[in-house]
Every structure is written in structure tokens, then in C-alpha cells.
Amino acid sequence: MNRIDAKWKALREAGRKGFVAFLTAGDPDIKQSEADIRLALDNGVDILELGVPFSDPTADGPVIQAASLRALESGMNLEQVLDLVRRIRQDYDQPIVLFGYVNLFFRYGYERLARDAAAAGVDGILVVDLPYEERGEIAAALAAHGLHRIALAAPTTSKERLGMILSDAAGFVYYIMVTGVTGARQSVREDLQERLAVLHAVTDLPIAVGFGVTNGEQAAAVAASADAVVVGSALITAARAGRLGDLVQDIRGSIDRAVS
């Protein structure tokens, strides 16, 4: 069983909600990035979304843009991201999802990517700028190597379109809570529960909600209706300020309290 599916099963059985952490691989350098990832996984993160740094991250706000730039300046590339996954995988069994932009995967070669990622211990791939209509590029290669192609859904996605784009999604659905780029927001959208109800009506997959979740309070509000909470920019900001462990624990605790 794919580690992602096993994780959801375990969470469901334990009556818990998931915590998905996004960190940019190689930020600010490979060594510190690995230490940050280990710290996050040691403090209650359920699923790791590992950002592959790209020069032109058009879906990302200033925090992840800056993280990508730092990682690239430290010399990070996709091969090194996979090496990092391999090292993490020796000590951790949490699912790892690669999160990246299509050009890097295209240039690496989809078949080679799927093979190498699976061998390194990756469980799924989320290509932020590869929508349903273009999924044919990569879908077969991922499936052949047992990797889940994680689908994105957005507030702008109609119910009709949701039915289509989730028809062959796997692992979980990443619901983009805001119409905007990644990064901090003041509050959690008020109609989140209704939005998620629409999603649940068209898919049985778990739904992780992200974009804009900044702290434990917001994470708790999201966890009240979602299956998992995704936090990215806020973790990166905390990591660079030396308080990643505290924020991870705060969010973990808030998610657990919201459910119990």
C-alpha cells in the first residue's frame, strides 16, 4: 500500500486529523534543510510536502519565492532533492510528496523522475502548474511506479469541473483555500465547510486544505472541517527564525485539540 493511503487509514482509525508540512528542499542549504525536515517529522507532521525549488514559482507568494531562491543559490537541484528524500526515508516512514513546477520534471524526464522518485522513497507528486487537462504528460509514468498524482482543487473550480478533475485523482485532494498565491492570510474562509461539502460529494479521497494557514488557531479552524491542514510559508518563516519546532508543536496540538 502506498504510504499516503496507509497514513490516511491510520489517521482515520485513530480519529485524528492530518498535518501536512511544506518545506522547500535545500532552504537555506542542504544541511539545514535536512535538519529542518527531521525536526518537523519528529514533532508530529503526518505528511511531508517537499518543494522542489524553481526559478519562477508563479503560484507562490514572497516567502516561498525567497526560499526557492535561497535553495537554488545553495546549489539545490532535483537529483539532490531525491538524495535528500533517500536520507530522510532511512529514518522516517511518513509519506513524502514532491511539490514542484512542471518544467523541472519535464526536463528531468517523466519516466526517469517516476522511477528515481519511487526508488528514493517518494509517495506522490504534486505538479502545481499541470492541471487535469495536461496530466497525460505525466500520469502514466507516475502510475507505473506506484506514485500518486495529487490533484489540486480551487475555490474557482466548479462542481462540474471537480467531478472531472477528481475522477482519476489519488492519495488526497489538495484544496487551495484562497484565490491567490501561497502565504499568510488574516483568517480562514468562513464558507470552508460548505466548500468542502461540495468536494466530499464528488470524491471519497481525503481533503487537505492549505494556502494561507499561518498558526495553530487557523489550523484548528481548518481541521474542524478538513481531513488535514497544510502549512507552508509560516513554517519556512519560523524555520529561518529558529522556531520551527515550536510552531510545528503548536499546530499539531491545535489540530488534535480541534478534533477531540
Added chain:
Amino acid sequence: MDANQSGHFGDFGGRYVAETLMPVLTEIDKAYAEASNDPAFQAEFADLLEHYVGRPSPLYFAKRLTEAWGGARIYLKREDLNHTGAHKINNTIGQALLARRMGRRKLMAETGAGQHGVATATAAALFGMECKVYMGAEDIVRQAPNVRRMELLGAQVHSVESGTRTLKDAMSEALRAWVAEVEDTFYVIGSAAGPHPYPTMVRDFQRMVGDESRRQFLGISGGRLPDVVLACVGGGSNAAGMFAAFEQDTDVKLIGVEAAGYGISTGKHAASIAGGQIGILHGSKSYVLQSEEGQIQNAHSVSAGLDYPGVGPEHAFWAQTGRVAYHAVTDEEALEAFFTVTRLEGIIPALESAHAVAEAQKLAQEYGADKSIVINLSGRGDKDMETVLRIMKERHESH
């Protein structure tokens, strides 16, 4: 050729964007298809092109250039004479009409040289719409007069400080901003680039450049077609509009002229077809300047409008099929052509257009006096005077 239903030109094109933008791209695609077949829409567009933009622009026989180069007869398609001084206005009027038809009251745009920004701000003023323009901080400096024009027209100019602070980063930032405002804002893309349906739509909204040139040349020559048609290519909107009209005339040689900057071999250039590889940038698959690993590289051109590390997907397709040949011209050659046209014809060309002129000069001597070359003079060069004068001064001081 037309892109297929999913927006691909052969191996190129497509819609490589986050899910958040897919619904609006689908909506634009549908609205544009309807508008294309709506005689009322086309009539209003044609009326504005005639009475507001000042079309048709002349096809001018450049007698002194022809004599100086001593070869083929040289014709200039005078897009510099359009309202706002470049071909960009054709497309922004078209997209603003479409935005209005879709009920959007706000326009946004990216700009490099500032011509597209000015043209979008102009269309916004004309239709009483709000307008935001994203422009690289570097370009804001080198195209200062256009920044003032946009502000005078009521547009907000956002300085983009990320990356190389040029057109590439302006477009990335515009895409980010659009995601947040997609419900009420229409993104007016100025190049025949970006996700489907933009490459097709921009080409169509520029196609009159080629249609007019073809008709005008047939009239002048008593039913013959030109031997060569040249246009500069950054993202490639003026060239796409020009070439589309001649695509089926297989005896007409079509040449797109990219910016070779300091020279292709130096790595400091903006020639995506001559010096790039297939990749995905800003929503479509095409030729892209990038590292082996797929990180987008910085482009360089003296001309801000060509200073972009990608090219429209239909150009990639034309390059692959061989229907259009793509050559590249250095900063130095373009500057020389800039002065040649200015001094011999009394026309100050945009540095972008000067690239096409420079290539024409090379070809003119290969072709005899019985042959004809049409150059798309895509814009006027007033905006470039500061750049050109600065370079002249630097050269003078270094001597």
C-alpha cells in the same frame, strides 16, 4: 495552423497553469470563440481599428534604404504610425472588447518595453476600466517615458523587484496577481505567449497587420506577393500576426528575427529558438532559455520588448515545421539599423523593430532588385532614445 481544442500547436502550447486559473481560461476560450463568430463584435473591433487606432497602417516603399543597400526593394509596414506608436494597441483593443463582453471591468497587463502597458492603459481609458500594469524595476528605469504615459492614462504601474526585474518577472508577478483577482479582472497578455487561448487570440488580434500588408503589396505590385517577410520576435505577437496571413503562401519566405544580445555564443541573448530548448514557461510549452535542469535563465537584449527567455508556442511550431526561419541579430547590429532607418528615412524605429531591419539589410544584397522584402516596423523608437543616447555616450567616453 490553428491550435487544437486543448490549445496545442503540435508539440507546443497548452495550458500549464495552477487549477485556480483553469476555470477562467476555459471561460475566456469560450467567450473568445463566440466573439470570433459574432459579426457585431468584429464590426466594433474593425471600427475602432479604423477610427481610433488609425488603420490600415501604410505599407511604405523605403526608397533610400533600398538604394543604400543596393539589392531587393524594401517595404516597411508602418505599425509605428498606430495610435500609441506600436502594433500592441491592436491586441489590447481586441482583448478589452472581450473583457467588456465577459463583464470584467478591470484590466491587468505585464509589460517589458512599456508599449503593451501603454496600449492596455489606453484601452482601459477608452472603455472606462481600471488598469494595473506589472513592469520590471529594470525596465521602469530604461523605459521611463512609457511609465509616465501609463500613469497619465490612469493606470497603476507596479514595480516588480523579483528575479531579473524585467519582462519575465513582470509576467510571473502578473500571473500571481491575477490568481487573486481572477473573479473581476481580465489579464491582457501582450505576447503571442502564455496559456491557451492567449497565443491564438493575440495572433488573431494582430492578424490585420499581415492581412493588410498582403493586400497592400498585391495592390502595389500588380498581383505579386513579396519574396520575404520579416518581423522581430520576442514573445512574438507582431510576427505571429504578420506571418499568419502569409502562412499558406509557401513561395513567401518568412523570417522571424530574435535578439542575439551580445551574441548567442556569449549566453547573453534573448533568442529562445536559436539558443534555447523545449520547456514550459508562463503556461505554455515552447522554446525556453533554461539550464540543463530546467531553471529559467536570464535573457539579455538592448531592446526591453525582446528581453524575454521564452517565445510564443506557434513560433516554436513554425520553427519545427520549417515554415518560418528564425535568425538572430545582435544589440550592435540592431543599434546600427536603428540609426540607418532614422537617418535615411526619417523614421525612428523601436529597437525591437530595428532587429528586423538589421536582418533585412543582410538579406537585401543576396536578393536582386527584382525581389521585394517587407519588414514589419512594429513600433516607433521615441521610448528608446534614452537607451540609445546612453549607449552612444558610453561609447564616446570609452574612445
